[in-house]
Amino acid sequence: MPLRRSALYVPGDKPRALEKARALNADLLILDLEDAVAPEYKVAAREQVREALRQGFPRDREVLVRLNALSTLWGDDDLQMLLGAAPHGIVLPKAEDPAEVRSLNLGIPLWLTIETPRGVLRLEELAAVRGVAGLVMGTSDLVRELRARHTPGREGLLFALSKTVTCARAFGLTVLDGVYLDFRDQEGFARACAQGRDLGFDGKTVIHPGQLETVNRVFAPSAGEVQRAREVLSAWQDARAEGKSVAVYAGQLIEQLHVSEAQEVLRLAAEVAARGVHERDSSEQF
Numbered sequence: 001m002p003l004r005r006s007a008l009y010v011p012g013d014k015p016r017a018l019e020k021a022r023a024l025n026a027d028l029l030i031l032d033l034e035d036a037v038a039p040e041y042k043v044a045a046r047e048q049v050r051e052a053l054r055q056g057f058p059r060d061r062e063v064l065v066r067l068n069a070l071s072t073l074w075g076d077d078d079l080q081m082l083l084g085a086a087p088h089g090i091v092l093p094k095a096e097d098p099a100e101v102r103s104l105n106l107g108i109p110l111w112l113t114i115e116t117p118r119g120v121l122r123l124e125e126l127a128a129v130r131g132v133a134g135l136v137m138g139t140s141d142l143v144r145e146l147r148a149r150h151t152p153g154r155e156g157l158l159f160a161l162s163k164t165v166t167c168a169r170a171f172g173l174t175v176l177d178g179v180y181l182d183f184r185d186q187e188g189f190a191r192a193c194a195q196g197r198d199l200g201f202d203g204k205t206v207i208h209p210g211q212l213e214t215v216n217r218v219f220a221p222s223a224g225e226v227q228r229a230r231e232v233l234s235a236w237q238d239a240r241a242e243g244k245s246v247a248v249y250a251g252q253l254i255e256q257l258h259v260s261e262a263q264e265v266l267r268l269a270a271e272v273a274a275r276g277v278h279e280r281d282s283s284e285q286f
């Protein structure tokens with residue numbers, strides 16, 4: 001699975017943001033035609049996104065586009081534009097109907113936003129549709145629809161968050177956590193990132209460039225985790241060379257599954273390092 005720690009929503013009606021996004025350290029960009037764009041700018045935004053895709057983005061960036069729901073005035077035209085422009089993926093908002101998702105299997109990977117109670121209830125069917133590559137939490141819509149509240153621990157969302165992660169894992173999909181709206185609050189944002197990581201998300205969607213450094217750091221293995229992974233592998237190799245079926249490292253039992261975990265940590269760390277030059281070069285403050 002590619003490195004997908006951060007996914008920045010970029011409003012499709014803001015040429016300055018579309019331009020700026022090219023140089024930002026987001027693993028994915030989600031060019032947005034849906035909720036970031038007011039109705040009167042929908043048509044212009046579609047043209048601006050088409051032009052941005054035509055001009056292209058850096059090679060190591062995955063570029064997705066979130067279209068308007070197909071039930072809206074704009075959805076069908078958005079889809080036609082995207083079939084021609086061929087981004088790396090199409091993000092469907094408010095996904096809840098597996099038949100509609102099946103009808104969108106058009107050769108471009110599909111990402112589903114899970115942000116309605118019906119979407120949560122039908123997750124297994126949605127995640128199983130051929131062509132679906134990832135699930136994206138839409139926590140703002142979901143909080144509103146559930147009549148829950150935005151709390152620091154996101155208690156009202158835990159069922160949906162965990163069910164989405166579980167379904168993504170069951171079907172081999174990438175899974176991204178929802179946005180943190182208070183984009184100047186770095187401490188609260190770091191806690192929300194850590195919670196998402198600990199729940200099993202691969203990364204998190206963000207709304208502002210100033211959130212990228214934190215999300216990229218939290219969803220990457222720490223230096224301590226990398227060190228531990230190396231030592232686990234070394235302890236395992238020693239144990240196997242001695243003919244043992246399991247190893248003990250730092251007083252803990254190590255089995256094959258822990259070896260696989262350690263290998264995954266090192267794989268992610270290598271991918272982060274490969275991006276690192278680009279990230280260290282960016283000293284811009286927001």
Ligand SMILES: CC(C)(COP(=O)(O)OP(=O)(O)OC[C@H]1O[C@@H](n2cnc3c(N)ncnc32)[C@H](O)[C@@H]1OP(=O)(O)O)[C@@H](O)C(=O)NCCC(=O)NCCSC(=O)C[C@H](O)C(=O)O
Pocket residue numbers: 008009010011016017018020021032035036113115137138139140141142178179183207208209286
């Ligand atoms: C939240 C914002 C409206 C804040 O905008 P602003 O006050 O203009 O921020 P700054 O002045 O601090 O911006 C500094 C520079 O960064 C550029 N910028 C800002 N945001 C972005 C962005 N998202 N992508 C690219 N570039 C960005 C500005 O242009 C400034 O550049 P410069 O001119 O060089 O100084 C704004 O950040 C924003 O609009 N964010 C995105 C909002 C959005 O996409 N919303 C929809 C997605 S969230 C959602 O719907 C989730 C889900 O569906 C759910 O239900 O949960």
Ligand SMILES: [Mg+2]
Pocket residue numbers: 035093115138140141
């Ligand atoms: Mg939404």
